[in-house]
Amino acid sequence: MGGTRFLVLQMKDLIKIGAIVLVGIVLVIFALVFLLGRGGSTTHDTGPEGIFNPGVYSSTIILNNKPLEVRVTVNEHEITEIYMTDMAEIQRIFFPLFEPRMTDLAAEVLHHQTAYIHPATDYPVTTDILQRAVKAALQQAVK
Numbered sequence: 001m002g003g004t005r006f007l008v009l010q011m012k013d014l015i016k017i018g019a020i021v022l023v024g025i026v027l028v029i030f031a032l033v034f035l036l037g038r039g040g041s042t043t044h045d046t047g048p049e050g051i052f053n054p055g056v057y058s059s060t061i062i063l064n065n066k067p068l069e070v071r072v073t074v075n076e077h078e079i080t081e082i083y084m085t086d087m088a089e090i091q092r093i094f095f096p097l098f099e100p101r102m103t104d105l106a107a108e109v110l111h112h113q114t115a116y117i118h119p120a121t122d123y124p125v126t127t128d129i130l131q132r133a134v135k136a137a138l139q140q141a142v143k
Contacts, residue, residue, distance in 0.1 A: 082106035
């Protein structure tokens with residue numbers, strides 16, 4: 001009895017298989033985008049030419065309706081210092097992570113000589129706010 005055999009599938013089985021295949025394809029696409037997207041910006045450029053106008057540049061953050069300045073000091077070829085000024089006592093109370101995160105971020109920026117880094121931190125929002133302020137100050141310094 002070597003006759004032809006037929007496989008009969010119900011419509012609900014076809015829909016389940018189609019959904020599983022579709023989810024698998026979407027997961028593979030997301031994995032590729034994630035893995036390829038992370039390796040793109042590993043350069044340590046500080047700007048178009050990497051040359052600064054020497055001086056002190058600042059950017060302002062508003063915390064608790066009070067300004068807080070992030071200052072960046074640069075010479076002709078490198079970032080020399082990053083610090084915060086005018087942090088009021090009320091800001092220290094309500095935002096206790098800003099000072100330690102600024103110290104950590106400043107050390108990383110000075111080490112890599114760029115604000116375009118991905119710092120490892122447990123406090124991504126605080127780090128992002130400070131990093132944006134440093135980037136804004138550095139944009140003013142680039143020739």
